[in-house]
Amino acid sequence: RMNQLGFYPNAPKVAIVVTKDSADAGFTIVSASNNKVVYNGKLSALQHSSNSSLQTRTADFSKxxxxxxxxxxxxxxxNSYPFTISKNVNYVAAVASLKGYYYQRVSMPLYExxxxxxxxxxxxxxxxxxxxxxAATTERPEGTVxxxxxxxxxxxDYNKYIVNSGITMGTLLSAYEDFSGYFDTLKTNIPEEGNGVPDILNEVIYNLRWMLTMQDPNDGGVYNKCTNAAFDGMVMPGVTKLPRYVLQKGTAATLDFAAVTAQAARIFKKFSAQLPGLADSCEKAALAAWQWxxxxxNVRYDQNAIxxxxxxKITTGGYGDGRFVDEGCWAAAELFATTKDGQYLYELRKYINDPMTLPNWGNVSGLGIYTLLRNSKALDLSSSETEMLKRKVLSFANAYVEAIPSNAxxxxxxxxxxxxxxxxxxxxAxxxxxxxxAYLLSKDKKYLDAxxxxxxxxxxxxxxxxxxxTGVGTKSTMNPHHRPSVADGIVEPVPGLLAGGPNPGRQDGCKYEFLEPETCYLDESCSYxxxxxxxxxxxxxxxxxxxxxxxxxK
Ligand code: 9MR
Structure with a gap:
């Protein structure tokens, strides 16, 4: 088991052998072109995995x-799959995962x-x-188009959800903010390429323009989602013509929207020549959402109650988050970073001492912390506040680094x-x-290696x-639960898409071959x-x- 693409010349190189054999044994690295042994190493002692009954031994050939x-x-x-040692070894995966969004675009044709x-x-x-x-109001009664x-x-599925777009957009925009020099030249072969805006931002704009339509212009609140009443069958996009609805406005959706549009406003200010008015529209939208x-x-999107x-009746995804403190923290951080208005800092200070947690769609405070640290100089945060935030991220990261040696x-x-x-x-991820x-804050390479x-x-x-x-490596996901990949008649799935991964919850009721936490994964399209x-x-x-x-x- 190894990164199927391979390794960087100057980074750690580890392959894992799943085995029960504890006898003293060696491993070799063999040249794929002439079968010559180029490196001899010793396998580590046998190790039990704490998340399954697997036992492993490590082949470390970092040298x-x-x-x-x-x-x-x-x-x-x-023998292992062939792999490469090269200075751009993960580039293929990096570009493919960004290009994956192009294939998810809803309302435009995808040309060959x-x-x-x-x-x-x-x-x-x-x-x-x-x-x-x-979602009905006096200005927009039920059935308004x-x-x-x-x-x-x-x-x-074929639906569009604001809460999930929130963390997605925040993460992509943060990737750009943290590595703008790198992304400025990264091309993904999309229709907008060459328009003076980096492709990662071109892709983000495609979803941003949709998000902006989800705000009620009368009050600033944001609808939770734009969906069918029920999930479409396993058909190609655009085949079904069932009615689409926007659903009740909610606090999580509106705060996530405020965060994304505030961050977008900050970033797109630099592109006002190419995108006149976009940054201003985003900032206006963010302020109105915050006010709502x-x-x-405390308006929860509770689909059962609805x-x-x-x-x-609506049976598509819920993303029914009921805790809004973290969305508040993230939105306040983005609004503060963009406007530098002290009222948001005042809000932020209510949560700033909460411990760091791993971001997911229902918990986004970490995105706010990353943004404050990224912008700490421009924001004139006190040095004790910056230090406190920094310590928070570093101690969170330390616990991860310390866990590596005991992991099989x-x-x-x-x-x-x-x-x-x-x-x-x-x-x-x-x-x-x-x-x-943690690496950006400390420049300590142990975090990058981790x-x-x-x-x-x-x-x-x-x-x-x-x-x-999908589309990367030797043995990769072939049958994702992804309607276009199922319905298009092409053997290979749509490329650049990340499968959910092992989930012992097995909520889909499919027949799994392996049932332990780290093995509970089924490469079949039924397995949503x-x-x-x-x-x-x-x-x-x-x-x-x-x-x-x-x-x-490099
Ligand atoms: O990612 C979501 C997961 O955390 C939830 O447990 C699950 C059930 O509510 O829903 C997942 O999100 C799905 C969404 O509701 C609809 N589109 C597909 C999403 C991924 O499975």
Whole structure:
């Protein structure tokens, strides 16, 4: 089990042998072109995994640095896949994971020039979307038609959810803020390429323009989602013509929206020549959303309650977060970083002492902390406040670094069983982001190396043996729960999409072969609980893989 792409010349290189054999044994690195042994090493002692019944031994060949193509050989075990040692080894995954968003675009056709064999007609136009009864107001009564085109499909389904777009957009925008020099020249072969705006931002704008349509112009509140009443079947985008609705406004959606538009305003100010008015529109939208949330601090999106009261019944994804402190923290941080207005700092100070937690769609305070630290100089934060925030991130990251030696796969991912839930691969990637932030703050390479263990995890160094990014590596996810990949008649799935990963919850009721936390993954399209793809899982993958490419000692 190893990163199926390979290794950087000057970074750690680890392969894991799953075995029960404890006899003293060696391993060799063999040149793929001429079968010559180029390196001899010793396997580590046998180690039990705490997250499954697997036993492993480690082959560490970090000392071997010569670029080339190789495989690992261990007596009595199948040879490894061929791998590469090169200075841009993860670039393919980094670009593919960003390009993945292009394939999720909703209302435009994907042409062969950009989409290759995955070209397809436009999906849902979403130019005539109905106000659902749960979202009705005097100005916009039930059945009012509004236009919410564009955006990305959330996942394997064909719906668009603001809460999940929130963390996704925040993560992609932060990737740009942290590595703008790197992204300024990164091209992904999308229609906008060459328009003077970096492609990562071009891609983000496609979803941003949709998000802006989800704000009620009468009061600043933001609808939770734009969806069908029920999930579409496993057909291509645009085939079904069922009515689309926007659902009740909510506090989580509105605060996430405020955070994203505030961050977008800050970033797009630098592109006002190419994108006149966009930054201003975003800032205006953010301020109005914040005001709505102040007046409506506790409106939960509770789909069961909505279905008791209104029709038609809605059974698409809920993203029903009921705790708004973290969204408040993130939105206040972005608004403060953009406007420098002290009222947001006042709000922020209410939460700033809470401990650091791993971001996910329902918990976004970490994004606020990263933003404050990234902008601490410009924001004139007191040195004690900056130090406190920095300590918070570093001690959070230290616990990850310390967990590596006792992990049978020598990754940060898998520190605890709780890492393996619905979308577990996004935990691996978000842990990587925390470690990259620790590296940026400290310049201590141990954090960068630890982040790389989780990129290695996602690309194959894990208990399942799969590389979870479609289209990359030798043995990767082939059958994601992703409607276009199922319906398009093409053997290979749409590329650049990150599967959810091991999830012992098995909420899909499919027949799994392996049931332990770190092995509970099924590469079948029925498995929406372990093998769906989602925009909020791809985003930390984009951040982590591109950050590693940008920061490697080359
Ligand atoms: O990622 C979400 C996960 O945390 C939840 O446990 C799960 C059930 O509510 O929903 C996941 O999100 C799905 C969303 O509701 C609809 N689109 C597909 C998403 C990924 O499976």
């Amino acid at each position: 071997f640095k010569t670029p080339g193509k190789y495989f690992v050989a261990v007596k009595g075990v199948e 020039k950009y989409a290759g064999k995955w070209a397809r007609p436009a999906g849902h136009p979403d130019t005539a979307v109905l106000i659902h009864a749960s 509004i236009s919410c085109p564009g955006g990305w499909y959330d996942a394997g 949330a102040l007046k409506n601090p 279905n008791k009261q209104f029709s038609p 796969f020598k990754t940060v991912m898998g520190k605890s069983k709780a890492d393996f839930n619905w979308g577990s691969n996004s935990n691996a 978000n842990q990587g982001i925390a470690l990259i932030n 982040a790389l263990t989780n990129l290695d995890y996602i690309l194959g160094r894990n208990a399942t043996g799969y590389c979870f990014l 609980a372990s093998n769906e793809i989602a925009i909020n899982w791809n985003a930390p993958m984009v951040y982590l893989s591109n950050a590693i490419e940008a920061l490697q000692d």
